[in-house]
Amino acid sequence: MSKRLIRFGVNAPEIEHGKPAAVLSGNPVTKLQNYYTDPTGQFFSGIWESASGKWEVNYSEEEFCAILAGKVTLTGEDGVAETFTTGDAFIIPRGFKGTWETIDAVKKWYVIFEPKAA
Numbered sequence: 001m002s003k004r005l006i007r008f009g010v011n012a013p014e015i016e017h018g019k020p021a022a023v024l025s026g027n028p029v030t031k032l033q034n035y036y037t038d039p040t041g042q043f044f045s046g047i048w049e050s051a052s053g054k055w056e057v058n059y060s061e062e063e064f065c066a067i068l069a070g071k072v073t074l075t076g077e078d079g080v081a082e083t084f085t086t087g088d089a090f091i092i093p094r095g096f097k098g099t100w101e102t103i104d105a106v107k108k109w110y111v112i113f114e115p116k117a118a
Helices: none
Strands: 016-018 023-026 030-037 043-050 053-058 062-076 081-085 089-092 097-113
Touching: none
Parallel strands: none
Antiparallel strands: 016 030, 023 053, 030 043, 043 097, 053 097, 062 081, 062 089, 062 097
């Protein structure tokens, strides 16, 4: 069976609206368009957006992010902060704990691998 390529922006999936669970400040409503999920349900990719706000994070997945617009700061539980803006790309490793702060409304591409629980 032939596999087809997936082009972001074409035949866009429905937008899912949400809000992070452990909000510390602001009103960070989010939008998600998941363009691809592999047959195992462990690998997926799409576009994610967030309004300004700050919340706690605890990553059980590996995530690649490429910022398309906006500005965010991630701060690890060790207090080390990194700020990313339009054009930046980075990896959030599984096990990262800390906070995500959307400073200026953000839009990013994401690619996530989440291994099945043992």
